[in-house]
Amino acid sequence: MRGGWNRREGLINGDFILHLDEQATARGGDGSGANGSGTGQSADVPAIRLVGIEKRFGPVFANRNIDLTVAKGSIHGIIGENGAGKSTLMSILYGFYQADSGDIYVNGKRQKIPDSQKAIAIGIGMVHQHFMLVENFSVLENVVLGVEGGALLGKGMDKARSELKRLAEEYDLRIDPEAIVEELPVGLQQRVEILKALYRGADILILDEPTGVLTPAEADHLFRILGQLRDQGKTILLITHKLREIMAITDRVSVMRRGEMVGSVHTAETSVEQLAEMMVGRHVLLNVEKTESKPGDEILSVEHLTVIDKRGVKRVKDVSFSVHAGEIVGIAGVSGNGQSELMEAVAGMITASNGTVRINGEAVDVTSKADALERRHRGMAHVPEDRHRTGLVTKFPARENMILGYQDQKKYGQGTFLDLGAILKETEEFMVDFDVRPPDPNLKAANFSGGNQQKLVLAREMERNPDILIVGQPTRGVDIGAIEFIHKRLIEMRDAGKAILLVSVELDEIRSLSDRILVMFDGTIVGERPAGASEQELGLMMAGIADTSGVADKAATPSADTVGAE
């Protein structure tokens, strides 16, 4: 297998587009890998075999000539950058999309999968990235939804209850069947999704980015469950973009790039660096190089900030912190613990119910009105968490997105009319400076890749030379190559003496960029740690445990259950 990888190395290095003949080589290599894993061919029919799967959306190949073999009773990782075609491939397998051509074999039998009903019938279950649960139903009701087994609920529910009990014991998937789903923490909600699939008799389980919403401890727990499922003979397909998860849990890993299968390798025989290189097609620097920070004056100070959302829920509870010139302060936390609301209140997108925010020592009105424009006038720039929802108007061309938030500036035109020439010229400059590809100011934002969209937003905000930059999830859905670039620019900005507040759910990102780390849990800041804090320690804090004085190696495990019990 090692040889198969080396054979392909030549074309992966520096070559972004695979050509057809090389594609054939890749396919050959893949096939040999499959033979390597399944020695006794008659006894070991692969759980899934895909041959020559192709899927096009308009002119774009989402999947091109994909071959994939997944051995029974294994955990098989599928890794690739955003837009590499992983999700499309899994959607084909689960019957959401139809392949334009190619064959699917499940347990050796050729299958047509026109819809998810059929997928379930042949034993394929899927746990989606965004849960498909009825929030105000109980666990039991969610599990039987669609397979009630008759017009009257009673019998089916009783059967489901005993079946759930059996599954819970067999796979360590303990959960209260009567609990209401919306009251459960996300880790347990995910468990309900897994139970749903198992209850429908799934032998092959597809998990799409399952750890995106979990604390490290919860993720560990999930991996133990997956391990048990594998030991009981289930086959698991794990889609992720996190290299470390692949290394931790999978038996084999297949790498996709630009709609094509680059190769499959034994996890034990590969490394994070090698996988990253396969994903991107060139050598990548995974670690950010930076020097010690030299903090200057206090630029941003937040005191006793409290934010209550429209439903009356307290999202941010009495939070205080400050950010100084020349430092990056990172806010870590599992998504949904108040970071978004904190950012939005500070950046002037929503009002806070209480608290003081000072920019350069001057107090800003945060309670009576939300005025993002005023913050910008005071030297604050904001890269929002969700570039599609807030950071860009994706239907607008790049040049119109370049003035979003700065539309009132005099240089874009005196008075009523906009100076289109000035906007165009500046957009061109920004695009060159941030290496946005293609550098076409008239291209709609929607037609740029995720990484280039993010570069558009970053260029717009960072080129204003702000005193303080608030950045949310700067590399979410961004390919590895662009991550490297974005991290470098953020460090450069810090070194130029600017203050940066970084909010990210990627603990790696927080740890590699931040000079100080704040951890948020349930709307409060649990504590502050220096840059060198260990992942375990931060992980515990992300689960709400402030006292990490005795970080034991085993401590991570019970914490997940503590969270679950609440």
Place this chain on the structure above:
Amino acid sequence: MSAQNAKLPRWVDYGLIPLLNLTAALLVSGLVVLLIGENPLEAVYWLVQGSLGYSEGVGFTLYYTTNFIFTGLAVAVAAHAGMFNIGGEGQAYVGGLGVTLACLALDHYVPWYVTFPFALLGAVLFGAAWAAIPAYLQAKRGSHIVITTIMFNFISYSLMAYLLVEVFKQPGSMQPESRTFLEGGRLPFIHDVAGWFGIKMASSPLNLSFVVALLACVFVWALIWRTRLGYAIRTFGTNPDAAVYAGMNLSRIIIITMMISGGLAGLMALNEVMGAQNRLLLDYVTGYGFVGIAVALMGRSHPVGIIMASILFGMLYQGGAELAFEMPKITRDMIISIQGLVILFAGAMEHMFRPALVRIFTSRSDDLGQEA
């Protein structure tokens, strides 16, 4: 990326697709004409002949076109801000009040060109004011603009009927209408204007408002694509969250946009009240406000598209009347159903041919290396 969003050449998007939709509508209409035992080709002949075949017909067609341009622009401006202004009907009706007040007050004393700016202002202000109330309710109270503008149509019917009967009606007259304006309250007809330059044209109700309508198109184009306000309107309309992020004042955008929209609808009264009828009548709007929705849809909310769609609907109105006259078996109701088919194919089913065209136009240009 779905077929809906796939890129097509501009001429396909703005030329071929509307043409295909229109052809489909006419084909289905042709079937209807066949069903009642008439010759569809003859019907098409009378439709085109009646609307474009002679000078007077052209005049009538463009006179109807003027109304559609105003109401179409009104819907389009609101649509750019993501709002559905169904109240064009009421705004145009109330706009007539502004025109009438200006004309009644001034027509004794000054020539038409002095009255004209006041009448124009009256139309805009009254139309805008009528739209401002629903806009305020939407901006500050969250009342849905679709519901409130529909309700304001009904309120306008009652209000105007009351005013016509109780205030404007001439003593001794049975007609619920204002007195006829004198010369100083009448916009010149285009055939009169042509006459000043020695060009002979058949007389028709086409008047100077047509020029105002074309200028309004330029105004809307500049507003939407060239000004800061237009940028804010479009940002709010396409992505309200991004508008908040950019620090735009949403209430202000909602209210100003709706007032511009209402003002444009109000201008329709200039054509009817000061141009064609020279008096305020009961129910003179008769559906122009609603057809404006179809016009804006078909014209893709772009002024050029709106002019084209308005001419089409003007033709259907004028040519349809001729058709009903020439072929008695094709009744007025049939004409309305043909208009309905055009609206159906051009508006509601505008994407029907798109997937097929996307396939045709993309199979030729395979470009790889794009992100899925």
